[in-house]
Amino acid sequence: MVLVVNSGSSSIKFRLYKVVQGHLEIIAEGIAERIGLDGSLTIKANGIKDTWQHDFPNHLRAVETIIASLQNLQLINKPTDIEGIGFRVVHGTNKITKPIIIDQETKMIIKEAAKLAPLHNPGALIAIEAFEKVIPQATLVAQFDTAFHQTIPEVNFIYPVPYEWYQNHQVRKYGFHGISYQFITQKMAEITGKASHKLNLIVCHLGNGASVAAIKKGVSFDTTMGFTPLAGLMMGTRSGNIDPSILAYMGKELNLNLDEVTDLLNKKSGLLGLSQFSSDMRDIENEWKKGTKLPSLAYEKYVQIAADFIVTMANRIGEPIDALVFTAGIGENSPLIRQSIIMNLPLLNLVLDNNANHEKYQEWSKISAPTSKIPIYVVRTNEELMIAQETIKLMTSQNKKLNNLV
Structure with missing residues (x-):
């Protein structure tokens, strides 16, 4: 199973996938809201949506409640059923150009980028560290909204301001919605x-x-x-x-x-x-x-x-x-x-x-x-599926490397 997480400063959205015959199926989705206040947890599974009131003093308590609730609903047997967790992170500066397995260096980049995305990156980092504690054996993967746009050439990303603003203060076009654009590009290759x-x-x-x-x-x-x-x-x-x-x-x-x-x-x-x-x-x-x-x-x-x-x-x-x-x-x-x-x-x-x-x-x-x-198309984007797919790819790659080492 793979859990996809999109966390903010006071909420954690999630979607649980299971690999069935090579395809990803949605098992459940939900949101923990009003973290730090009188919170609530909503989970939708098997066509039924339930909401419970909970006291969420912090993200860690919210994560513990999410996992416990998935067990109580018999959607997972134990936390270790979740082998991979993919996180949507808004900003990875120009240092991260693709999905990446989370380590200390990744967390430092997310933390440094918080000054560029103060409303988004701190919540993502807090959630990452909470899930690390609750499901320590899972492979954690970060996918960044900015990463897909790191191929933009300098003439397109630079602003006509003093160049040292870019050199010393990282002032440039970063672009967002990158996970969606990656999914659409992949889907259009399939369609065409x-x-x-x-x-x-x-x-x-x-x-x-x-x-x-x-x-x-x-x-x-x-x-x-x-x-x-x-x-x-x-x-x-x-x-x-x-x-x-x-x-x-x-x-x-x-x-x-x-x-x-x-x-x-x-x-x-x-x-x-x-x-x-x-x-x-x-x-x-x-x-x-x-x-x-x-x-x-x-x-x-x-x-x-x-x-x-x-x-x-x-x-x-x-x-x-x-x-x-x-x-x-x-x-x-x-x-x-x-x-x-x-x-x-x-x-x-x-x-x-x-x-x-x-x-x-x-x-x-x-x-x-x-x-x-x-030609003109309308295509439903699916950022959660994109994150789940990339998480599985990196998990598979990591397992191959470990097997080779063994």
Whole structure:
């Protein structure tokens, strides 16, 4: 069995997989929430979801409760049934370029990168150390959101600021959603039958957080998120790219410091800030259909920015493109957004099959008409499965090395 963990400062999301005849099957999934407060644990298994109230003073107690609950539900017989644990970690700086078995050096890199991802990396590290104590024999693997983007060439990741900012302070584009992009690249190679190292894709990861990436010859060539996930597209509550002088100006206007203004750009901007209504695209779409002014403005701005970045990424690739792919919550589930974005890309000569765009699908669907210059797909991303697969690969590799040593 393999457990996939996505931990924050006050929560631990998890999914338990079992290898059955060479395939990974989901046994259970859940979340421990409000760690440090009056917490709760929710586990869904066999079509049944249960929630229990628990006192979680820290991550260690939450991990102990998760494992004990999996035993009580007879989903595992004993903790040692879990042979591998894969952790999603947001930031690995430029030092980690692929999934890695966790050791002291890995933990130090995660800790050092906390200054670049203060909301995410500390929680991941605390969870890693908690699972180390509860299931010490398991192989622990970290997969980083930034790792997939370490193939981006310097001309694409560097900012036009004093170069010593990069040399001395690590200021550069890192990019995020890398685990999702890795999964989509792997899936598109399977769908198209084309070797991944020959694959050119533009992938739109449109969720509450959103980004677009240029995948050239199977690796990340550029992406819209930058030094932080605030950059790039307009998102649910994030502004995306704006004139940086606005921060100093609004700080003076509102009598706020730089951190407070940045917090507004992260949590009160994007769809929520412009619409003055909601950060949820489903709500925005409904108001757009009614013609409500500010939600309609937010909808149109979102579509415009996404379309502009798709053109930019097409230009970055500079070669024939095998597919434009929509994924993540909005990209997977909103035919209207997909249609609106395509309508804002006249220079790319894209043509949707309207029926295919609105049809239900399982894992993926081709939604372009035969006359479209670039094939268009919608593909369900699966970051947890990607982490589980990479964890098993590293476990297998580690076991081979041990056997060779023996």
